[in-house]
Amino acid sequence: MSAFPDPRQLSIHDFTYQLPPERIAPEPLPDRDQSRLLVYRGGTITDQRFAQLPQVLPPDALLVFNDTKVVRARLFCQKPTGGLIELFCLEPVAPHRAIEPAMQQTGSCVWKCLVGNGKRWKTGPVTLEFMAEDQPATLTAERLEAAEGYSLIRFSWEPAALPFAEVLRGAGHLPLPPYLNRTDTAADAVRYQTVYAAHEGAVAAPTAGLHFSEAVLADLTRRGITEARVTLHVGAGTFQPVKANQMAGHAMHGEPFVVTTAVVRQLLAHAPRPVLAVGTTSLRTLESLYWLGAKLAQNPAATEETLHVSQWQPYETGPEVSTAAALQAVLDYLAQTGADALHATTQLLIAPGYRFRVAQGLITNFHQPESTLLLLVSALIGPDWRRVYDHALAHDYRFLSYGDSSLLLP
Template sequence: MKFSKRFKGWEKMNHRKSDKIKIPSIDLGFEIPEERIAQIPLKERDSSKLLVYYRENGRIEHHHFYELPEIIPHESVLILNKTKVVPCRLIMNKESGGKVDVLILRWLENYGSAGRAKVLVKGGGRKNRRGTVLLHNEIKGEIEGRDDEGKVIVRFETKEGKSLKEILNSCALSPLPPYIKRVPDGHDKERYQTVFGCEPGSIAAPTAGLHFTEKLMENLSLFGVEFAFITLHIGEGTFKPIRVESLDEHVMDSEEFEIDEENAEKIKRGLVCGKKIIAVGTSSVRAIEGLMTEEGEIKPFTGKTSLFIKPGFSFKIVKSMITNFHMPASTPLALVSALIGIEEVRRIYRIALENNYRFYSYGDSMLIY
């Protein structure tokens, strides 16, 4: 297996800074071959492979996701993120000529027919200066400048005072990750979305939840499995790569998070009754691990979280989780490494490669049990 380009890049960068070469502790140390990075979803959501890892003894089993009701204990509690991905990617034409790919990261103000947003712009190079006009059907954008991180600030407006939200919902593309090397299509608006997502606000899908079908959830319910829902709107911070020498130096962007009284009570009751609590996805883990008070209570919450879970973190609630296979040097990989250790993560990923698992957002999943 080859060492990854990202891994080598870290070595070179750190060599310039000091005589000691430091490697980020959450890098895999080898490449994920491009042909193993899923470019399209499987025809059936729950037909994806499911690698089951038993924390107690390190045993690994290979299953399919539709077998989940036969694997987890009856009367478990599954914690799901019910956020919904918003269409926020636009292929726009520059008034001066040429095309740019615009990803709306976050609105900086309430918007109706006009509003300012922080965006990523791909294409156009240095010509994307203040005053540059971008056009897309009924939407016009004008670059106002850049923020402290170098992100572009654009003011958008619609023709004839139409709603930006309505136009984006109809004509914007799904914000597929850059490692999916194709243009999103209408099918992605359905498949890059969980079947239970109902609260719009994310710019990336909670990918561990993509494997669930309505039928599978019905089957789980028949086995006494209970669902507790949180809402964490996934922003750029979740997929922003770690580019610092020490994990302690990485700053996690805050993301909006909410859990109501009914669902907080489900988790609390499950813990009291000794039920298996299984978080679905790293966003669910981050949300609920910040919930417990010093008194050991789990209470409703509405606000923001910037919790960065990395090796050394002391988990209060989560002992088991369902997750996809993540990119090296990413915050989701750091979280999984915190739960089971980076060496076990590397072993699992190697075994997954040997058994033809598909990787990343549209790929297969694993259950850490």
């Protein structure tokens, strides 16, 4: 029986701390791997540099990275009268809902967007002139309808043969976290991406990975520490504050993820040695993979439309499925459907009361007070999260996206 209350009854106000504004890192350090690394191992805290990570990892660990790539999702369009309207692309709606085909769409598309200065945008289209593939181009945006929290925007562009990915590369800005309160620079174009980013689709960086340099990756290989790559496209909901008094009133954002057959096999073969997630997005992907496998173990004939992990699925009672059986059920499903990767979505909320099935540790930055990410850290290391954060504050660690890192090994 868990010593924790039902996560739905938790109050986010119990997961707070005082974060002085000057402790939020406004810029990245000159070198990725020179950030500091707080190591929490079974209750003991030590201070290192990130470049030393390969030395302090369990030698038989499997590191799982999220190889999503941040897209330039902020667009500053101009009204005919000259005023600027900011459009923040959240997720595609038509003609594709999946991110990969949506990025290759040509001519026009519809996206959910956040709209800045929206009250000044009464009617009519707004436009944006830009350069793409060394030629002048024009993007036109029309608001189709406004809903709570977002608007549906139809984009069309000339030359129409450009894929939407090229439109965003030429016209867009990197969506830096709102708390940085500054526009993106040429340096951010490099440093707000991981060195291993591969698949475009995120609107926020998987920031735990920003510390990895080519030198650190080479050192991991030299020491025989194995790696795996998954893809979860981080959504803007990662910055969504919890406004409800109890977590039962908070709706988690959904995010698409992809895990290849080869990685599922790798995870199955690696047991019982430790699997460590690089970042909360990798961890949520690994644990979501278990819950999809548990679902498939009970219903092998599930369709791709039902491959979704809901927010409270882990906390509902049901027959226990072992991790090995769940991963094998995923492999069986992929073999049966002839697919080489699992494509699914997750709204998984990991909070105190959660029992981890795949990941045994986490590399992560320091998160905002009263955030679902802090709940996740507490689920992993229990009440010691306060000791970790008190230590980081007392020893001048830098916080949030461009801040320092921690290795959490409960």
